[in-house]
Amino acid sequence: MLASSSNFYQVGASLPIDAPSYVQRQADEEFYQKLRSGKFCYVLNSRQMGKSSLRVQTMQRLQQEGTICAAIDLTGIGKHNVTQSQWYGGIVYTLVESCQLEDKFDFNWQIWWREKQEILDPVMCLRLFIEQVLLEKIQQPIVIFVDEIDRVLSQDFSSDDFFALIRFFQNQRVDNPKFERLTFALLGVATPSDLITDKTQTPFNIGEGIELHGFRMSEVQPLIKGLEGKVSNPQKVIESILDCTGGQPFLTQKLCKFMVEESEKDNPRSVAEVVIARIIENWEFQDNPEHLRTIRDRILSNEQRASYLLELYQQIRQLGEIDSNNSIEVSELQLSG
Structure with a gap:
């Protein structure tokens, strides 16, 4: 049933948790195992390499084991005309929502935030929130995922203190065991050197970078399933697709979708012909979703x-x-x- 439609493949945006075309890579296991063991991780790569889909899948696996996962997407907090106080307040709000603190513990975060803001700067407020609220009310392991981390590069204030705070939490494990239950995962399009100016405060030299490669032939069985019953030799077709895309996730899903659509024509074209006709020729007009x-x-x-x-x-x-x-x-x- 799934293979009867090109909707089997998804082009652009994060794949749903149950997406049949999700391809598990080596990074899936590495990311999961390192976060499970409490290590601070970061996935920094180009756009449309599957970072957000990787986050969704990893969160699901961790949650099934009892880990509390909070997802902060910085695109939702904004960047233009957002003050430092509003930015950190947005992070606290997202953590409250993700961890259901208002519903489970009757916690009024707005009153708490206003009271602390009167005497402390926003960075200290976030530190106290995580230390005195989050880690006190929740006793399970907590992983905080921060997606689209490169958004900090366009802020009107320095984000060095934010990254220094992550480093602080990691270092506190030596003196305070409760911090062993807390870890972070950062995802975005940047290099560590882009994200923090003060190299003495960087958390990246104590974290684990996760390499996110393109799809490999040994991993793409889920994609082959979508071609079965549509093309005469799914294995050969997927090999040709990977040869053209280098395994780039967005382009690979897109080309798989095109080949399913092509199979419904009287005279279906080859992978190479479809690449020329639907991706390369008049590429600016056909580049939708944008890549x-x-x-x-x-x-x-x-x-x-x-x-x-x-x-x-x-x-x-x-x-x-x-x-x-x-x-x-x-x-x-x-x-x-």
């Missing part, structure tokens, strides 16, 4: 650096790969997608 335009805009966002990034990309096209040398430009090219 290639996002890559273009990110590369061209800095005029001084754009020419060098394009030169690097040309080298990769010609040589297949280059030595990164941990350069800023190579990291930026990778984050562009």
Whole structure:
């Protein structure tokens, strides 16, 4: 039934927890196991690599074991004309909602926040909220997921104190065992050096980076199921798709969907022909949901650096790969997608 429709595949946005086309990768197990053991983790990668879907799946697994998971999506807090107090207040509100503190414990967070704000700065208020409210009312392990973490780069105030606070909580485990029940997971499109200016306060050197690679042939059985009964040789078709997309999740799901649609025509085209006709030709008009335009805009966002990034990309096209040398430009090219 599922394979009878191209709706089997989802192009763009987070996949639902029960999405039949969700592909489990090595990162799924690594992310889950490290958070389960209480390690601070971060998943920093380009857009549409499946970070948010990974978060949804990992939260589900942790919650099934009794871990309390809170999800903070920074796009929901805003960035323009948002004060530091409003930003931290938005985080507290999201934590209250995610952990159901008002319903379960009759906790009026607004009164609490106003009282603390009168005498303390917002960073200290968040610290006290987590230390004196969250960890006191909830006795289970707590994982706080912060998605779209790169949104902090466009704020009108420094986010260094926020990252320093995460480091503080990790370091407190030595003196206060209750902090062992708390950990964080950050997800977004940035490098650690982008996110924090004060390198002495960075939490990233005590955290675990999770590598998120493209789909591999050994992992894509869920995608093959959507092609069964539609194309004559699903295995060969998925191999051709991965060869074209390099396993990039968004493009792979999109091309799978296209091939199902193609199978319903009298003279279905090959994967290569569909790529040319529906992705490459007139690409700006056909790029919906947006993917290639996002890559273009990110590369061209800095005029001084754009020419060098394009030169690097040309080298990769010609040589297949280059030595990164941990350069800023190579990291930026990778984050562009």
